[in-house]
Amino acid sequence: MTRPVEERLRAAMRARAGEVTARRPQAAWSPVPVPAPATREKRPVRLARWIPPLAIAAVAAMALAVPGIFAARHLAPDRLAAGPGFSGARLPPPPPAPDPSSDTHTPARAAAGTEATAMTVPLPAAPGPAVAPLDPAPRRGPAIIAFSGMTLDVPAGWTFQEYVADPGWACVWLRSPDRCELAFTPPGGSGYHLVHPDDPRPVAAQLDCLDISAPVEKLAATVVEVGGRSADYRLWRMNCMGVASDFEQWTISRYPAVKFHREHPDPETEDEVKTMLGGVRFAAAPTSDLVTDFGFILDYQRTPDGVQLTVDRATPVWRGVGRWDFENTNPATYRYLLDPGTAGFHDRAPGLCRTADFNAHVCEVDTFLLRLDEGGNRSDGGQPISTIPVWLNLDGGRLVSITPAGS
């Protein structure tokens, strides 16, 4: 039997915790996958006197250097920050737009200038500045603001902010930085920002929304125009700690791609937010190149242009971190050419190259193709590749990395 004080306590905790908002941290320490030592070092029974100061100095150095990695990656204007699940490849200037109605994504162009392979782990040890970077100063409207290959018309009274801790992530607010009215999420970023219309992250991915049985619910799905381009609109409902809240999402999933979120649909600001959204302009010409896809790799063939993978596209259904369902009603298959610079993929359970291993490792392309050949009789005992849902990350229409869903 519930005591009255319990409900009052719950309500007070919700209110108190709700005072901590999604304002992004001024990263005093923002972890990137800094490789940990491969083997555990033996710890002496008693620490020498010089060890604690040294350890403190090392932690301080890491705190200063790691955000620098973010900054170094963020400040390179023509480079999207890499992370798990995205190649970090330099995006070439787009060619004239091919026919966007084509459903078969045989690449129309090479990823000229691509300098990175699809090896997403570990991150390159980019040099960082000696001091922790700060977020750029907020910019107040009225102003036309250029960022991440877009321009945005920020009206009077509104403020725009980019965040170093989360490269490319930006938000526009009216009253308080704690209440972002419109958020911009480019591909790459922190690694889980896959610009896919049926991925409700990062808004839905909050811990207090994860320990629940109720999944995020898709209330509406349609195609609308944003900034003169076609965008997939989704209205989501999430249920966190018994509190239902809706948020809106617009995804332009073809290069130049971006995802917009309106986390707090507020009638008072709706008109201005939607005017801003409609006024977004992209520096690069639109293309038909998806930046991400989701589905199953059925087989491959070697062509004069390289290895071409056949993909059965599916719709991802997010159930929380590391938990994906899928719907698969579309019988069509799609073909993607593997980028010649791709040497391997970031592999995790359930294992593209070797049987389930919960430590990340690299799946080399040759081994991956061998597993595809082996079908249901994988020599490592793993499940058939064609039954593993994967995220496909694309650059210039070419496949640059594959990540098992849930990673």
Add this chain to the structure above:
Amino acid sequence: MEAIGLPDQRTSGMPVAVEDAGEASPQPSLAELYQLHRLSLVRLAVLLVDDVASAEDVVQDAFAALHARWRHLRGEAAALRYLRVTVLNTARSALRRRRTARRWLAGQRAAEPVAGHESLTVEQRTMIEALARLAPRQREVLVLRYWLDLSEAQIAETLGISRGSVKSTASRALDVLEKLLEATP
């Protein structure tokens, strides 16, 4: 475009074999964990310490500790359990340090007002202040139970105590809370 026959496993829509189930969950990167869970952990910590800045410090420390153990944790669920326990322990240490500091500062200058609470109702503020007056273990049990909605077994595992202790601690904590609220004008 060509149609290809689909194996049953790909059309069933059943959850794939990557469920976040205990040790079997896949291991995300540290950056992903940070991005996904920092905010929620700060929200947890702010219920254990009394200001947001300390809560943020507690969570930063927890992630720093996680980094040191990264190789030894298998799966996201294990990492989250570790983070949660570290937040609890670090919050307890932070409060202990603060009590020491306040004792030392007593008489030198007036205590600083507790930050935050601006958006709470009077009742909510009273409740949070009463929560802060509980013994650390009582407060932890209530926060885990009513904020994270953990089961008694999960709380027992997190705090390293028996299920019976969880039950009795929670019951006593609610009693104390009620008395504190009654005593508040």
